[in-house]
Amino acid sequence: MVPLSWYLIFSAALFSIGLFGVLSRRNAVAILLGVELMLNSVNVNLAAFWRYGDVADIAGQVFAVIVFAVAAAEVSVGLALVISVYRRRNTVIADDLDMMKW
Amino acid sequence: MTTETLIWLIPLPPVLAFFLIVLFTNRSKALSHTIAVGAALLSWLGSMIVFVRALGVEHLGEHPFESSINWLPTGDTWLKIGVLVDPLTAVTLFFVAWTVLMIFLYSIGYHNYGQPEGDHDHKGLPPHGATVEEHGNKHVVPSVEPMYARFFAFIGLFAFGMFTLVVSDNLLTLFVGWEIMGLCSYLLIGFWYAKPSARDAAVKAFMTTRVGDVFMLLGIAYLYSVTGTLSFRTIFSEEILHTLATIPSGFLGFSTAGLIGLLLFIGTVGKSAQFPLHVWLPDAMEGPTPVSAMIHAATMVSAGVYAVIRMFPLISLDEKTMTIVAFIGAFTALFAATIAVAQNDIKRVLAYSTISQLGFMIAALGIGAYVAAVFHLITHAFFKALLFLGSGSVIHGMEHGVLHTGNHDVDPQDMFNMGGLKNKMPITFWTFLIGGFALSGFPLVTAGFWSKDEIFADAFGHGEIAVFITLGSAAFLTAFYTMRQITLTFLGEARTAEAEHAQETPWTMTVPLIILSVFAVGYGWVGIPEHFPGLGGLVPNWLHEFVGGTLAEHPEPVEFSWVPLLTSLVVALGGLGLGYVVYRDIDTPAEDKLQIDFLKRKYFFDEIYDAIFVRPAYWFAENVVYRFMDQGVIDGILHLFGPGTQGLGDGIRNYFDLPVINRFFGDGSAEATYWFGGKLRAIQTGRIQQYLMLTLIIFVLVGAALYFFVLA
Numbered sequence A: 001m002v003p004l005s006w007y008l009i010f011s012a013a014l015f016s017i018g019l020f021g022v023l024s025r026r027n028a029v030a031i032l033l034g035v036e037l038m039l040n041s042v043n044v045n046l047a048a049f050w051r052y053g054d055v056a057d058i059a060g061q062v063f064a065v066i067v068f069a070v071a072a073a074e075v076s077v078g079l080a081l082v083i084s085v086y087r088r089r090n091t092v093i094a095d096d097l098d099m100m101k102w
Numbered sequence B: 001m002t003t004e005t006l007i008w009l010i011p012l013p014p015v016l017a018f019f020l021i022v023l024f025t026n027r028s029k030a031l032s033h034t035i036a037v038g039a040a041l042l043s044w045l046g047s048m049i050v051f052v053r054a055l056g057v058e059h060l061g062e063h064p065f066e067s068s069i070n071w072l073p074t075g076d077t078w079l080k081i082g083v084l085v086d087p088l089t090a091v092t093l094f095f096v097a098w099t100v101l102m103i104f105l106y107s108i109g110y111h112n113y114g115q116p117e118g119d120h121d122h123k124g125l126p127p128h129g130a131t132v133e134e135h136g137n138k139h140v141v142p143s144v145e146p147m148y149a150r151f152f153a154f155i156g157l158f159a160f161g162m163f164t165l166v167v168s169d170n171l172l173t174l175f176v177g178w179e180i181m182g183l184c185s186y187l188l189i190g191f192w193y194a195k196p197s198a199r200d201a202a203v204k205a206f207m208t209t210r211v212g213d214v215f216m217l218l219g220i221a222y223l224y225s226v227t228g229t230l231s232f233r234t235i236f237s238e239e240i241l242h243t244l245a246t247i248p249s250g251f252l253g254f255s256t257a258g259l260i261g262l263l264l265f266i267g268t269v270g271k272s273a274q275f276p277l278h279v280w281l282p283d284a285m286e287g288p289t290p291v292s293a294m295i296h297a298a299t300m301v302s303a304g305v306y307a308v309i310r311m312f313p314l315i316s317l318d319e320k321t322m323t324i325v326a327f328i329g330a331f332t333a334l335f336a337a338t339i340a341v342a343q344n345d346i347k348r349v350l351a352y353s354t355i356s357q358l359g360f361m362i363a364a365l366g367i368g369a370y371v372a373a374v375f376h377l378i379t380h381a382f383f384k385a386l387l388f389l390g391s392g393s394v395i396h397g398m399e400h401g402v403l404h405t406g407n408h409d410v411d412p413q414d415m416f417n418m419g420g421l422k423n424k425m426p427i428t429f430w431t432f433l434i435g436g437f438a439l440s441g442f443p444l445v446t447a448g449f450w451s452k453d454e455i456f457a458d459a460f461g462h463g464e465i466a467v468f469i470t471l472g473s474a475a476f477l478t479a480f481y482t483m484r485q486i487t488l489t490f491l492g493e494a495r496t497a498e499a500e501h502a503q504e505t506p507w508t509m510t511v512p513l514i515i516l517s518v519f520a521v522g523y524g525w526v527g528i529p530e531h532f533p534g535l536g537g538l539v540p541n542w543l544h545e546f547v548g549g550t551l552a553e554h555p556e557p558v559e560f561s562w563v564p565l566l567t568s569l570v571v572a573l574g575g576l577g578l579g580y581v582v583y584r585d586i587d588t589p590a591e592d593k594l595q596i597d598f599l600k601r602k603y604f605f606d607e608i609y610d611a612i613f614v615r616p617a618y619w620f621a622e623n624v625v626y627r628f629m630d631q632g633v634i635d636g637i638l639h640l641f642g643p644g645t646q647g648l649g650d651g652i653r654n655y656f657d658l659p660v661i662n663r664f665f666g667d668g669s670a671e672a673t674y675w676f677g678g679k680l681r682a683i684q685t686g687r688i689q690q691y692l693m694l695t696l697i698i699f700v701l702v703g704a705a706l707y708f709f710v711l712a
Helices: A004-024 A028-052 A059-091 B005-008 B014-024 B029-055 B087-110 B148-167 B173-187 B195-229 B238-246 B254-271 B278-287 B289-298 B300-310 B319-340 B344-366 B370-405 B426-440 B445-460 B465-490 B507-527 B542-548 B563-581 B602-683 B688-711
Strands: B067-074 B077-085 B129-135 B138-143
Touching: A004 A028, A004 B300, A004 B445, A004 B688, A028 A059, A028 B300, B005 B014, B005 B067, B005 B077, B014 B029, B014 B148, B029 B067, B029 B087, B029 B148, B067 B542, B077 B087, B077 B148, B077 B173, B077 B300, B087 B148, B087 B289, B087 B300, B087 B542, B129 B688, B138 B370, B148 B173, B148 B289, B148 B300, B173 B195, B173 B254, B173 B278, B173 B289, B173 B300, B195 B238, B195 B254, B238 B254, B254 B300, B254 B319, B278 B289, B278 B344, B289 B300, B289 B344, B289 B370, B300 B344, B300 B370, B319 B344, B319 B465, B319 B602, B344 B370, B344 B445, B344 B465, B370 B426, B370 B445, B370 B507, B370 B542, B426 B445, B426 B465, B426 B507, B445 B465, B445 B507, B445 B563, B465 B563
Parallel strands: none
Antiparallel strands: B067 B077, B129 B138
8 A cells, every 4th residue: 555655745845845836936826726726735634644544543634625615615715806906907917916005 | 871871872873973964964954953963962961971970989099080992903913992080071072062062052143044045145155134124114124144054064063073172082083073173173164255355364283283183193193103002091091101301302492291292282273272373263253153153263263272181191291391381371372462452353352362261271281280270271162152242242233233224335344333232142242241250260259250369379389489470460461351352342332323223132042051051150169279268168169179080199179378369369450450441431442452453463473474485385385386397397297208209100191100110101001902913814815725735734734733742
């Protein structure tokens, strides 16, 4: 059986790719994609720890499902915001959206 | 009730009356005087019962009624207070109770009880009269005293003081009563406080007697420190007297007894208005006349003499003290008599005669004539109360005349405004005549004759010729000015319209006069010397036996001699005769040859005291106390405090508050926050990815730090 650490390394890599995407992409949609990657890397972690822990306790699986639900909701709100911003300002570049400053 | 309990109760009714009147009944005139007179009556009744019981005891002097209680703990002993009735107290109680009762009764009439309220009377001023309408005619009648109840309250308190003083068995409560009377004297002299003269007189009386009182208190303290007791019976035990007589005091060669006696005697000099503290008594005549009678003739000034008589066993231990006492007494007797001759105010004449007669008593004590002093004290209280009340009646009658004519410029107390009052005021005239003759020592029938004669006999018998001659001259002057007073006031023709319209006073005033005149005559008969030609032995010399029993050694009566008797006869009759002859035809002060400025101004004593004591006191108060102490030192210190505190305040403000609190903490915190804000605004870019980057960097740094410093 594949050792737990492989899953964890995979998960960390996925998280790092997501984080990199969030920090480096200029497109707001791409940033949301990065966030999805980071959330899914967490889900991998949850499923792995469940599988290697007490299998009878399904809290890990339930938590993963909740993350899916929340991620779906979050993405729908986020995409709605992006569309709204685009309609008003005609851009989806994050760096241009800097009116929330002093 | 046992006699001892009764004695304790004697002083109480008047003080209860005082509090009742002051607290509850002061709005009701009738109730107030009923309570006061009722209280005096109760005390009188108690005194009479005690007196009668005392008469029934053989050798009362050795076995007096006494009772005492522990009062103040003094270490392992007690300071006791108590009551004592020995023969001296018994006879004093007798005359005090009678005169007090009479004067209370008289005050009702004197303050015009039952008359209407005055038209424009003010509290603190004598009543000015009220207009009434009768049968369509308006006329002015005397008006009731505005502070009627207050007067009765004060004399009630006064009576309490006097009774306390008389029945006490120790110097401490005697002194308490003494001071209560001093206070009442002040209050009553200043009774008409809206008159500046009355205010001044009250202050003068209080201050002058206070001088004496301080010395007396010193004497009491000295006595207590030497003997450890203040109780008369203990002090007069042979052992303590012997100790006191033998220990020298270290002051001018006096023995302890002599110095204590002298200090106590100075108290008497103040209270009984002896030279040189006599100046207050004539001024005290500013008070209402019943006050003059009660306080300044019959009781309070007698209390001074009573105190010396009481301390006689102690005072008589030292020859030097006795000489001083005799000298002061005799000198005062003559000195005051000479002033009395030139006075025109009817009450002032009596005031000086009081001083003079008190001098007689003091002189009698000074030569060791104990019984004679007591005798004269009693007879004097009766006839001087009578004379004062009589003069009050005269003034009252004259005021009636003044109200009738409406001429308020006429002084109703000036004898030259009187004359011919004999027919207008017969009762007053006859009783005043009796009092005046008693004062002059009119032979055989009056009490004054017997008591004064006894003083002469003692002075002559003891070989005190100087005292004898002085007192003889004083007695001559006494008879002279008394007759002058009677002649000017009552005889001849009315000199003013006011005297023309004088009226006899109401019964509340005349009845006390009649009762007192009975005593002014009759009291002399209890002390007729046994060897007196003709009369001696008819009535036993009860007084001598009884009062003499107070002393451990019963004094022997002096042998009879014709010299003092003849002197007494000559001075009395001569003085009276001369007074009548000289003043029969005199109508104005200008015709009176004795209106010498020197005498009228009382030997300038007021002026001298003013220059020596009063003005320096004012000067001291003005310059030293006010200008130097108060303005210079006290205000100076205060003024140092003011600027000092201000300087300190300024310093704190300039060097701490402004720079540290305001600049550093106050402004500084704001500026620092502003500065940091200015610096920190650079990272507030509004770009989400920069924020996340920063978050990541801080997370990594904090994580690394935690890892290295905590986990590793």
